[in-house]
Amino acid sequence: MGARNTATRLHILLTLLSLLMSGSSWASAIGDRIENAPGRDSQAQGAVVEMPPASAPEVLLKQVRVSSRKQAAEAAFNLSVIAAQRGELVSAATLIEEALLLAPENPVYLRAAAGIAYTAGAYDRAEAYQLRVLEMARSAYGPDDLRLATLMDELGAVYFELNRYARTETLLRQGLAIREQGAGKMHPSLAGTLNDLAGFAMQDGRFDEAEQLLQRALHILEADAGTNLSNAAMAMHNLGDFYTNRKRFPEAQVLYRRATLVWEGLPEEERLDVAASLNELGRFYASQQRLDEAKPQFELVITLLSSDFGKDHSYVRTAMSGLKALAAERQRRVEAREFSQKMFDELRAQLAGSNSVN
Numbered sequence: 001m002g003a004r005n006t007a008t009r010l011h012i013l014l015t016l017l018s019l020l021m022s023g024s025s026w027a028s029a030i031g032d033r034i035e036n037a038p039g040r041d042s043q044a045q046g047a048v049v050e051m052p053p054a055s056a057p058e059v060l061l062k063q064v065r066v067s068s069r070k071q072a073a074e075a076a077f078n079l080s081v082i083a084a085q086r087g088e089l090v091s092a093a094t095l096i097e098e099a100l101l102l103a104p105e106n107p108v109y110l111r112a113a114a115g116i117a118y119t120a121g122a123y124d125r126a127e128a129y130q131l132r133v134l135e136m137a138r139s140a141y142g143p144d145d146l147r148l149a150t151l152m153d154e155l156g157a158v159y160f161e162l163n164r165y166a167r168t169e170t171l172l173r174q175g176l177a178i179r180e181q182g183a184g185k186m187h188p189s190l191a192g193t194l195n196d197l198a199g200f201a202m203q204d205g206r207f208d209e210a211e212q213l214l215q216r217a218l219h220i221l222e223a224d225a226g227t228n229l230s231n232a233a234m235a236m237h238n239l240g241d242f243y244t245n246r247k248r249f250p251e252a253q254v255l256y257r258r259a260t261l262v263w264e265g266l267p268e269e270e271r272l273d274v275a276a277s278l279n280e281l282g283r284f285y286a287s288q289q290r291l292d293e294a295k296p297q298f299e300l301v302i303t304l305l306s307s308d309f310g311k312d313h314s315y316v317r318t319a320m321s322g323l324k325a326l327a328a329e330r331q332r333r334v335e336a337r338e339f340s341q342k343m344f345d346e347l348r349a350q351l352a353g354s355n356s357v358n
Helices: 006-022 025-035 040-044 057-085 089-102 107-119 123-141 146-161 165-183 190-203 207-225 230-245 249-264 268-287 291-309 314-357
Strands: none
Touching: 057 089, 057 107, 089 107, 107 123, 107 146, 123 146, 146 165, 165 190, 190 207, 190 230, 207 230, 230 249, 230 291, 249 268, 249 291, 268 291, 268 314, 291 314
């Protein structure tokens, strides 16, 4: 699990906000249960408030106040979405806070606030918002509802950025158990969580467990794929990277070839997306000095694109530059080892000569 850059965080945020803007059934249901007020959604959308009897002016006043607060909150929320789309995270945070002042128990606003805070790197605030949403969902649906698994994943991402890895892994396992119970142990939604858990197992040196998790993810996606193996191809690639890390190169190459065959059959735009991801992964591995794992990423890009796009394509050039940099780093390491060995041999010879004189 690598560190997320600002662009990735913004992409995550905009995806989340687009879902929120399109309407969230679980969030709406939570809001209905908490507020227990029929007709509030239509008021939020600017519906005309029905006039109460003239003998009850206080009812009219109450309705106007409620309607005005909800409309103001919705306006602040919508403006926060626009600000986030423009990358204006300070303005987005200010506006979503204003929405929450007017509607503090709105789960959609809370979840958006968590996404904005996360993208801005304000992880403590993101945690607080996400915890509130999760607790509201638990109260509304109970502890085993499938929708809780997604919220646990989001909270786990916050804890990951706070370096609270044990808490992240715990939440991932809880979410996995909920999905297994609610959707079945072969549902494709399990694959991403299995892959993340394999990353934690790798980090802790639990290599047998990591292999089993990656194999299970691949098995699930292959069983679900039918004739379309595009999702399974990335699982093949992930397992191949694991085998490369463990120096099990023949097994890795088999999986890389299988993944490449699938990717070569994808439409042009999808192949380019895969190549971009592979280049990024190769650069990440190289930055971590994991040269054995970086090399196949660049080689896969060249194999995938060279025949149809040519060696002058920017992704191919990037991959070739990556391979050259890896080769130069390997040569530097060889020379450094040779120099160190030479210095050690000379020192040992000097010590031996000194001892013989004495």
